[in-house]
Amino acid sequence: MSEVPTLKSQDELFREKLSHRRAMAAKPVEEKFEALIKLQQITSTAARQAGRVYQEPWNIKLPDHI
Amino acid sequence: MDRTLTVINTLEAEGIIGKYAIGGAIGLIFYVEPTATYDLDIFCHLPQSGLLINLGPLYANLAKKGYQQADGEHIKIEGIPVQFLCPPTDLVRDALDNAVEKEFGGVKTRVFQYEHLLAIMAETNRTKDKIRIAQALESVEPDQAKLNDILKRHNLLDRWSRITT
Structure with a gap:
């Protein structure tokens, strides 16, 4: 069974979102780039599937230590 | 990205571009959570004759290196798609x-x-800039004294307070 509580207030959900945002901001820039590329893949796929103009995600190799 | 930056550093070392710095949404990623963007904005000094910027030597040099x-x-x-830009305003020159x-x-x-990135977004004032300002402020507090000084020097205090209140 999952230990994660399933009943949460709206405020709690927004607080978690904010804390996730701050945690992401504090990560090394190389890790944030990895997240950026995933974000590009998601937005490009969504735009393509909706028939909107889309840009190709970057096709790059990230440094090995990431 | 590291390989892209190595090429750009070489351009600067060769004198093809002047002092450069990363701005735009990629610049912001160095400080806050990432937002979707597809290009790398490089602000730098480029040879200029009057109002016209001569991109010829830069493009020729990059073509020789195999980049079209x-x-x-x-x-x-x-x-990575890179855009080379001359600082268009006093604020961006200050940032560079x-x-x-x-x-x-x-x-x-x-x-x-x-703080310069935040002020530049207030200056450009597009819808996406206002959204990015809100997201940025939620994740990282700027140095308020430094930000106020920049906003004051570039007459952006009123606009900043309209955007953030």
Whole structure:
């Protein structure tokens, strides 16, 4: 069974979102780039599937230590 | 990205571009959570005759290195579309003059300071800039004294308070 509580207030959900945002901001820039590329893949796929103009995600190799 | 920056550092070392710094949404990623963006904005001094900027020597040098213009004003360098821009306003010139050294994957680069990036977004004032300002402020507090000084010097205090209240 999952230990994660399933009943949460709206405020709690927004607080978690904010804390996730701050945690992401504090990560090394190389890790944030990895997240950026995933974000590009998601937005490009969504735009393509909706028939909107889309840009190709970057096709790059990230440094090995990431 | 580290390979792209190595090429850009070489351009600066060869004198093809003047002092450069990363701005735009990629610059912001050095400080806050990432937002979707597809190009790397490089602000630098380029040879200019009157109001016209001569991109010829830059494009020729990049072509020799094997990098061609991708679409419109972008040049794809090691997989990343890069746009080279001259600072269009006093604020961006100020940001370039005061850019700070950072590293990506062991490669040194220069990035606009966080407070300058916030002020530039207030200056450009597009819908996406206002959204990015709100997201940025939620994740990282700027140095308020530094931000106020920049906003005051560039007559942006009123606009900033309209955007953020």
